[in-house]
Amino acid sequence: MTIYEVITVILLLVGCFFFLAGTLGVLRFPDLFSRLHALTKADNLGLGFIAAGMALHIASPWAAVKIFFIWFFTLLASSTSCYLIARFQREQDQPGKGKEDRE
Amino acid sequence: MSILIDGLLAILAIYLALQSLLAPRLSQSVFLFFAFGLALALAWVRLGAVDVAITEAAIAAGFLGVLFLDALRDFSSTISEKHNNTEAIQSSASRKKIKTFLLPRLAFGVGLGLFLLISLEAIWQIPQGGGLTAAAESMLPESGVEHPVTAVLLNFRAYDTWLEIGVILLGLLAIFVTGGIKIYTKPDVVAKDPLLRQVILFFTPVLFLFGAFLLYIGKSGPGGAFQAAVLWGAIGILLHLGGKPVFAMIPRWVGQLVLIMGLGFFLLMGFVFMSGGATLFEYPKAYAGTLILIVETLAAISIAAALTAIYANLNQMKEEPKENESAN
Numbered sequence: 278m279t280i281y282e283v284i285t286v287i288l289l290l291v292g293c294f295f296f297l298a299g300t301l302g303v304l305r306f307p308d309l310f311s312r313l314h315a316l317t318k319a320d321n322l323g324l325g326f327i328a329a330g331m332a333l334h335i336a337s338p339w340a341a342v343k344i345f346f347i348w349f350f351t352l353l354a355s356s357t358s359c360y361l362i363a364r365f366q367r368e369q370d371q372p373g374k375g376k377e378d379r380e
Numbered sequence: 381m382s383i384l385i386d387g388l389l390a391i392l393a394i395y396l397a398l399q400s401l402l403a404p405r406l407s408q409s410v411f412l413f414f415a416f417g418l419a420l421a422l423a424w425v426r427l428g429a430v431d432v433a434i435t436e437a438a439i440a441a442g443f444l445g446v447l448f449l450d451a452l453r454d455f456s457s458t459i460s461e462k463h464n465n466t467e468a469i470q471s472s473a474s475r476k477k478i479k480t481f482l483l484p485r486l487a488f489g490v491g492l493g494l495f496l497l498i499s500l501e502a503i504w505q506i507p508q509g510g511g512l513t514a515a516a517e518s519m520l521p522e523s524g525v526e527h528p529v530t531a532v533l534l535n536f537r538a539y540d541t542w543l544e545i546g547v548i549l550l551g552l553l554a555i556f557v558t559g560g561i562k563i564y565t566k567p568d569v570v571a572k573d574p575l576l577r578q579v580i581l582f583f584t585p586v587l588f589l590f591g592a593f594l595l596y597i598g599k600s601g602p603g604g605a606f607q608a609a610v611l612w613g614a615i616g617i618l619l620h621l622g623g624k625p626v627f628a629m630i631p632r633w634v635g636q637l638v639l640i641m642g643l644g645f646f647l648l649m650g651f652v653f654m655s656g657g658a659t660l661f662e663y664p665k666a667y668a669g670t671l672i673l674i675v676e677t678l679a680a681i682s683i684a685a686a687l688t689a690i691y692a693n694l695n696q697m698k699e700e701p702k703e704n705e706s707a708n
Contacts, residue, residue: 350586353583357579361573361576
């Protein structure tokens, strides 16, 4: 077992831990906002660790760049959808308030 | 180890399918269906059918997901509107349920039995020695492409692919018929949210590039017209959601031309070469690769346009009555 494999395993385990924490948050947190927080923040961090682990495991620069872009696009898409869902929920909760803020 | 993963995946897929059928709430069903589509895509990857996996993920989890979410929104608004009547409906529904309880069960039982019989027969008849793989691979040099799946789809069985493009167009026509042809009425709605607009602006070229890559790579690896079309269709849907309905911005005849382009060119080319003595959809060997790429590109653009139009029309259908209600 080389040093790279050890680091890969550690990165994957840390990634799995964050995914687990995020899932636990979605299941246990009381309201939509904190659930969104758990889902997008923790899962993206977990995905980042898993992507780093996989990039190290494959050990080819092109594959590493592709894996990085997968992570980057997921990050972008999930943070945007998080923001949109949260905004929608806030406008449902307090009709009119969101509009004033934006204008 | 791999049998463990495959077994888990099989159990997961069946479990998700059952859950998505049995979930008490409609939204749960929809989200479980997404998960089922992704599990199925993973299963296809494990079976080595990467082409099918990409299509499954893109169509089942992506495009159908968008349509389902849209339908879900419609349903939730109608349910909240009719909330007062629900109790009366429920009580009458429960009375009806008792009467017709036996029939669904009987139908389910018969269907399940037939399904099991057919699957058993399918397993029984799995051709030994790889089926038609050898035949397809032996003809590969003549097909103009290097990837056997693309060779089968665009050359050996081009007729099937042509019909598939037609089926999507037929679906769109059905939506035109039921939803009315008066569409794309709101061209100047701009995405109000700056963040959403920026993200859409960012993702549009990325999706375009990735679709073009999938289209081109179909020559030598997993990818092709349908996969590229879903990505390009996603651009159209994103732009529509961001307040830039593509079909409202281009002249009507251009939109119609784009919709039928793939189907039309495919057929026209088939007939032109048929008049030269070939059979329908037979390519001259020298130009086969180039022609397949042209056909695939046009088909991808047409399918993408059709998917966008399907979404845009379905989205439009429920917005019109709302406006009428507010006017009343």
